[in-house]
Amino acid sequence: xxxxxxxxxxxxxxxxxxxxxxxxxxxxxxxxxxxxxxxxxxxxxxxxxxxxxxxxxxxxxxxxxxxxxxxxxxxxxxxxxxxxxxxxxxxxxxxxxxxxxxxxxxxxxxxxxxxxxxxxxxxxxxxxxxxxxxxxxxxxxxxxxxxxxxxxxxxxxxxxxxxxxxxxxxxxxxxxxxxxxxxxxxxxxxxxxxxxxxxxxxxxxxxxxxxxxxxxxxxxxxxxxxxxxxxxxxxxxxxxxxxxxxxxxxxxxxxxxxxxxxxxxxxxxxxxxxxxxxxxxxxxxxxxxxxxxxxxxxxxxxxxxxxxxxxxxxxxxxxxxxxxxxxxxxxxxxxxxxxxxxxxxxxxxxxxx
Amino acid sequence: xxxxxxxxxxxxxxxxxxxxxxxxxxxxxxxxxxxxxxxxxxxxxxxxxxxxxxxxxxxxxxxxxxxxxxxxxxxxxxxxxxxxxxxxxxxxxxxxxxxxxxxxxxxxxxxxxxxxxxxxxxxxxxxxxxxxxxxxxxxxxxxxxxxxxxxxxxxxxxxxxxxxxxxxxxxxxxxxxxxxxxxxxxxxxxxxxxxxxxxxxxxxxxxxxxxxxxxxxxxxxxxxxxxxxxxxxxxxxxxxxxxxxxxxxxxxxxxxxxxxxxxxxxxxxxxxxxxxxxxxxxxxxxxxxxxxxxxxxxxxxxxxxxxxxxxxxxxxxxxxxxxxxxxxxxxxxxxxxxxxxxxxxxxxxxxxx
Numbered sequence: 157x158x159x160x161x162x163x164x165x166x167x168x169x170x171x172x173x174x175x176x177x178x179x180x181x182x183x184x185x186x187x188x189x190x191x192x193x194x195x196x197x198x199x200x201x202x203x204x205x206x207x208x209x210x211x212x213x214x215x216x217x218x219x220x221x222x223x224x225x226x227x228x229x230x231x232x233x234x235x236x237x238x239x240x241x242x243x244x245x246x247x248x249x250x251x252x253x254x255x256x257x258x259x260x261x262x263x264x265x266x267x268x269x270x271x272x273x274x275x276x277x278x279x280x281x282x283x284x285x286x287x288x289x290x291x292x293x294x295x296x297x298x299x300x301x302x303x304x305x306x307x308x309x310x311x312x313x314x315x316x317x318x319x320x321x322x323x324x325x326x327x328x329x330x331x332x333x334x335x336x337x338x339x340x341x342x343x344x345x346x347x348x349x350x351x352x353x354x355x356x357x358x359x360x361x362x363x364x365x366x367x368x369x370x371x372x373x374x375x376x377x378x379x380x381x382x383x384x385x386x387x388x389x390x391x392x393x394x395x396x397x398x399x400x401x402x403x404x405x406x407x408x409x410x411x412x413x414x415x416x417x418x419x420x421x422x423x424x425x426x427x428x429x430x431x432x433x434x435x436x437x438x439x440x441x442x443x444x445x446x447x448x449x450x451x452x453x454x455x456x457x458x459x460x461x462x463x464x465x466x467x468x469x470x471x472x473x474x475x476x477x478x479x480x481x482x483x484x485x486x487x488x489x490x491x492x493x494x495x496x497x498x499x500x501x502x503x504x505x506x507x508x509x
Numbered sequence: 510x511x512x513x514x515x516x517x518x519x520x521x522x523x524x525x526x527x528x529x530x531x532x533x534x535x536x537x538x539x540x541x542x543x544x545x546x547x548x549x550x551x552x553x554x555x556x557x558x559x560x561x562x563x564x565x566x567x568x569x570x571x572x573x574x575x576x577x578x579x580x581x582x583x584x585x586x587x588x589x590x591x592x593x594x595x596x597x598x599x600x601x602x603x604x605x606x607x608x609x610x611x612x613x614x615x616x617x618x619x620x621x622x623x624x625x626x627x628x629x630x631x632x633x634x635x636x637x638x639x640x641x642x643x644x645x646x647x648x649x650x651x652x653x654x655x656x657x658x659x660x661x662x663x664x665x666x667x668x669x670x671x672x673x674x675x676x677x678x679x680x681x682x683x684x685x686x687x688x689x690x691x692x693x694x695x696x697x698x699x700x701x702x703x704x705x706x707x708x709x710x711x712x713x714x715x716x717x718x719x720x721x722x723x724x725x726x727x728x729x730x731x732x733x734x735x736x737x738x739x740x741x742x743x744x745x746x747x748x749x750x751x752x753x754x755x756x757x758x759x760x761x762x763x764x765x766x767x768x769x770x771x772x773x774x775x776x777x778x779x780x781x782x783x784x785x786x787x788x789x790x791x792x793x794x795x796x797x798x799x800x801x802x803x804x805x806x807x808x809x810x811x812x813x814x815x816x817x818x819x820x821x822x823x824x825x826x827x828x829x830x831x832x833x834x835x836x837x838x839x840x841x842x843x844x845x846x847x848x849x850x851x852x853x854x855x856x857x858x859x860x861x862x
Contacts, residue, residue, distance in 0.1 A: 186599055187606050188587065188713040192829065193802065193822030234541065234859045242856040246539055251849025253540050259847075260840045360541040361859065449546065466819070466837075469546030476545065483836035484819075487613045494612075496604025503595040506587045506714065 164435045166412035170204035178203040185495040198488035205416045213326040216263035218475040220330035223271035223398035224290030228335030232370045234361040241274035248281045257479035271398030285311045287398045294377040305393035308401025316409035327410040329424035330475020340426035342395035344452040346385040355452035388433035403427035411438035420478040421448035425456035446477035517788045519765035523557035531556040538848040551841035566679040569616035571828040573683035576624035576751035577643030581688030585723045587714040594627035601634045610832035624751030638664045640751045647730040658746035661754025669762035680763040682777035683828020693779035695748035697805040699738040708805035741786035756780035764791035773831040774801035778809035799830035
């Protein structure tokens with residue numbers, strides 16, 4: 157799968173026949189029909205995505221992609237741009253929230269540099285996917301070229317497909333990039349037509365004045381670049397980010413390789429929105445791990461009709477919400493695979509059918 | 510702790526000083542302050558409950574208590590009363606949802622007979638705490654005597670304290686008993702003054718006609734027994750259940766032994782409501798694992814000001830929602846114990862403090 161068109165051509169609908177079989181099995185297990193609610197729906201979804209009759213998410217991979225953003229130099233973040241690179245080192249040393257939560261979930265974290273404005277040499281554990289040294293300042297012109305956007309997507313997809321070939325059963329998305337909530341808000345506003353102030357949040361913790369400035373710069377970025385959202389790829393180039401492009405690739409590759417994709421917070425959600433605008437048929441392969449505090453995330457959830465698994469007022473990114481939600485997917489598989497049926501257990505069925 | 514008064518006398522407020530220290534540590538970790546939202550609050554709560562500076566929920570115990578209900582013979586359930594005993598055997602063989610989910614969460618399930626209308630002999634793995642062979646039909650008179658209610662509570666508490674002495678770090682509640690949503694609805698209506706129809710659900714899956722009959726019988730049970738809710742212990746005796754009494758004991762024992770208590774669904778919630786009416790100081794020791802489909806559960810959550818961790822439209826009981834939520838509590842501890850601080854990781858702090 158070397159071109160975007162080829163990746164997209166591999167995305168098929170979920171297997172409805174296997175999902176019907178899964179429903180029958182769920183209804184035969186020793187519990188009132190449907191009484192495990194969403195957990196049952198998740199089991200059925202995993203069957204439909206993976207085409208496995210008894211699926212196990214035995215190898216889970218979180219793609220935590222890092223990049224810098226030209227807009228950050230306008231002071232739209234509470235943290236200095238240098239923190240992107242510092243946090244990459246924190247990921248590599250295993251001290252960040254995503255490392256801790258991934259260990260809990262028995263997931264691997266693939267940390268990739270998609271465009272940090274720093275050189276990491278051959279830092280052990282870091283995958284270099286560098287598209288540039290940070291995007292250009294989108295408030296003054298396009299964040300990147302169309303070629304770079306495509307390169308980011310294809311590089312992300314290639315990485316994900318390689319992990320699939322090594323046995324990955326679940327993909328999750330994650331991000332790091334000072335300034336990237338500005339890019340995500342701009343993408344959501346451009347792609348959905350939402351007003352900038354309705355999809356712009358406080359990121360890592362700016363104040364009201366900072367927020368007003370952020371909204372103004374996001375609007376300026378959309379206007380100056382003519383990011384009208386009609387062409388998702390062009391919109392990604394104009395107001396997106398390198399790590400977001402990479403995540404678009406992961407999401408499309410997940411759908412193309414029949415891999416469930418667990419979407420993290422706001423940045424990941426923006427990538428999911430771009431991916432589903434490029435290929436709407438990718439949407440059934442996604443589950444939203446949690447609802448971020450960022451207001452734009454709600455808009456994405458509504459737009460893609462994704463109901464978050466968790467609502468914990470998180471706003472960290474990195475893939476933390478996805479890692480936190482993973483045990484729920486494991487539990488769904490376990491229920492499906494391991495529970496006794498009514499006949500196996502000798503339990504009476506319902507009186508009123 | 511041999512009397513209810515003695516158990517209650519051991520319930521102290523959470524340790525605010527340790528919680529303040531926990532907050533300081535949380536704010537020093539490499540993430541924007543508060544950006545892990547509820548996960549941080551859970552970590553702080555576990556510190557405040559356990560008084561451990563680096564808490565680990567290394568041994569988790571789910572108390573799945575079973576009992577029969579006289580009201581079930583009125584036909585308020587979609588399943589025959591015999592299913593209570595059949596499901597106990599399913600628990601003992603490990604084929605039920607709670608077994609599967611407990612294995613996922615690395616938790617133990619203590620299956621105890623608090624009053625099933627059957628003899629289990631010396632079935633391996635079953636703890637006998639029998640208070641009776643099912644309650645009496647509450648639509649015709651009190652479900653049990655005041656002595657039985659107290660016996661149920663003290664037996665549950667004793668079991669929980671014994672598990673604590675064996676190293677349990679977390680208690681979770683669970684239930685099995687055909688007809689027990691009727692008892693739970695009656696308790697909620699009597700204790701909160703809610704209208705019966707507002708706190709009565711469809712249990713394991715009755716139809717509209719069955720629901721109307723159920724509401725009528727619950728109202729009749731409250732009226733005939735004069736269950737006005739002023740005395741929580743008397744109310745429990747009049748319209749409760751043996752397994753609910755046992756769970757009240759677990760909850761009070763959890764608070765008395767500084768053990769976090771994870772409350773499952775509707776039946777467990779009714780037990781929590783009774784426990785907090787007996788001893789309001791027990792309330793801070795509780796977290797609500799999930800929001801049940803049963804309408805009465807929402808009322809309990811509002812009454813106790815408990816925000817559920819999950820909202821998955823579950824309605825199975827057994828402790829399944831609690832087991833599903835356990836990895837979240839483990840994750841909270843891991844974040845708190847294992848993340849790097851800003852100074853350890855050499856990451857720049859916020860520009861605007």
